[in-house]
Amino acid sequence: MTVAVGAPFRTVRELWPIAWPVILSGLVALFINGNDAFLLVGSSDKVLASAVAASAVQFVAAMVVTGLVGSSQVLISRAIGSGRRDRAARRADAGLWLGMWGGTGAGVLLVFAGPVLLWLLSGPAIDGDFARAYLTVTVAALPFVGLGSALRARLAGLAQARGLLFASIAAAAVDVAVAVVLNHMIGPFGVAIGTVAGSIANALVLAWFAVRRLPAPTGVRAPRATAVFGVSRGDLRDLLALGWPEAILYGASSGAAVVVAWLLSDGPAADLAASRILELTTSSIAWIVLTGIGTAATTLLGRSLGGGDLPAFRRILRHTLIVTLSVAAGIVVLGLLLYIPILGLFAPSSVREASVPVVWLAFAQVPLMALHVPVTAAVRAMKDTRTPMIASLIAEYAVFLPLGWVLTRVIVLGLTGVFIAHVVFWVVSVLIVGIRLIGRIRTPHTLV
Template sequence: MTRHPFLDRQRLGRELKDTLRLAGPLVLGQLSAVGMNVIDTVLAGHLNARTLAAVAVGTSIWSLTLVLSLGVMMAVPPSVAQLHGAGRHGAIGALLRQALWLAGSMGVVLGLATAFGGPLLFDLIGVDPVLATDVRHFLHAIAFGAPAMALYFALRGLSEGIGLTRPTMYFGLLGPALLAPVGYVLMYGRLGLPALGAAGAGIATALALWVQMLCMLCYIAHHPAYRHLQPFGRRERPNPRAIGELLRIGAPMGVTVFMEASLFVAVALIIGRLGADVVASHQVAINVASCAFMIPLGIAMATTVRVGHAVGRNDGEGVKMAGLAGFALTLAIQCVSAGIFFGFPHAIAALYTRDAVVIALAAQLLVLAGMFQLSDGIQVAANGALRGLKDTRTPMVITLLAYWGVGMPVGWWLTFPGGFGARGMWIGLIAGLSMAAVLLTLRFHRQAARFHTAVDEGQRRDAAAGRA
């Protein structure tokens, strides 16, 4: 009599250990990406208020380019992971080469959209004309980094897909390490160079992205761990079928992360109508919540790889166990985060500002952030597990419904007709994230069970054919 896979503690322990091993470097890699925005903000803030405002507006627009690139290139890790799990190493190099064609072309398009479409967007938003020139210069400069960023995500996806996540940490940390000195020199006009302000921040970020990508490229090309994949073993023209398959998986993920990011941009714009103190308190709380989110996001990325490996080797129990490990780790981490938010909201807010009013308002929002830690963590964990199954279209519909069909309407109603102020928008976020968590978890349970059944039926057919 076999035990239910969810009760196999020994196997669960191994899965937890393997997921943690993958997740640690990924968490640091994600935090380093946030660190680049923090560095731009700190350097701009110490220069002058105008530069800080321009970089803040420009960064919010650039973030949409970033999440679109990341979302589409999220197709690479599960695709590589399934091939790796199946032992089809020869096909991984060909997949990477097609992913690079897609990333390069997408990066050029997104770069042009950032440089020329970004200014149209902030004109529609109604950005202060005093800032418009600096924002435009920032976007024109940082747009040159869009192709490098997309290519870097593709290369990173290859490494993560075969279970090598430390390069994500190494080259992720390289970005902020380069950005800090280069940004300082260009923005402040040191070493005999003119002070470029916001434009200098854009140039420095673009340069850091290109260095990150080129270093990752050289690492994969020369490190022995990738040699059997022959990632650059031959030159290939774009293959419409292979690129189409990547887009079939990646485009829904791109839409999902774009709509999630745009939701938070919309929340910030709505809260912007409530006054300077409220805006400042929201900025503090959302910055803390965003940093905390990088931990479950890293675990979700590791879960994608573990589920993908199990799919590749036709291991139905392995798929369930990988998903369970991801959920368990996420719940543990998010309980700690929630406890910190509940226990020390005023102390956390005081790290950002000395303004007593802002601290009090931010503390209220941090308590609400503590309330959505579990739902936020579970929804991203479920999404990561579903990506390992290459299930992306239905999760896209679920997240759109949860974020924009529930979260935004509830938040808007509570903020204005309900009179809750900024807390209303955050309660709306709790509602939307909670719905996403429930529906995505049910979706993974159903898809994992379906895959397990398909594997069992295939094994029975093979056994019957063998006896015949």
């Protein structure tokens, strides 16, 4: 009995050193991503709504790049589990190459495709010219997003996550300082420049940790600057095999913000502004906390599979589920009690009034996220990135988009319709990934 009771705490002790820096760095990164909304919340609803639309398009591109290189964490952790530190270093170098050139390519593509996307999104709530100009500034951040994402995956895969926190703090400090000063001097475009400056700072601090601080304790050599000019084709091929489904997954998931902007663009600007504030301050915070635990679990699960330890894999998965569901319960209880009073301290009355009827739906997503995170971490550790991708595509575009259109445009539920569709999205996604995971666990030879 003592072992049974103590086992979950053993797993928590293994998860915690990796998870807490990831969680805190994610919360700081969320602040950076939402900096546009918070600094512009005092502007007109239309200016804020337009910046939200532009940021949504840029965020999709950033997340595609992040997904493309983020799976190097799985390859690195599995290589460490099998004792191949030389392979771990090569996998990490492949991530740097892909992050640099994937981010650069995404930026060039968005320069041309971004204005078209914003034209398609534009409605009475959005100033199309302002949104396009705002986007043109922020695309410059994408190469640094790619490099930063590759370095984050490296540190997480090596279970050395503290650098992520320091990098996020530095990025936040630079982003906010530049945005506040330039917003005062030149207006909203100063906020966009702050976004670029923060991305540069994030990549520089992560690089310092990877090069100067971590090679000795991890036993894995430092990244090579020449990696951005050429890496092993085999390592790059292996990374792309895992990365392209995650790029689609991340793009499809972050595409929800674009879909929401389109669904609400014909309604009051306050609804679109409220959707952004609600997303940043409810589900996004919960998601970052839970995915921080999931990132740690992915590293531990990958190591267990790399070493062929299936009992450890099952133990870590089971206990991670207990942890995420417990965290979700706390978030829901506190959120329902405190959210509206806190919102009233900084948001305009129009945003607060639009938010009140849907707060409970925003928090209803959290327990579903708590189920989704561990099962997704488990299939990723198995080097299965296609199942989460398929789940996201089905849930987002076969369920969320048509259901959201019916609820917002046909039944005219507005913001309420969007959040009902969000809840259904999570139900569908959890079912698809969960069924796949159960099937593979029942056939142990497929786990490794």
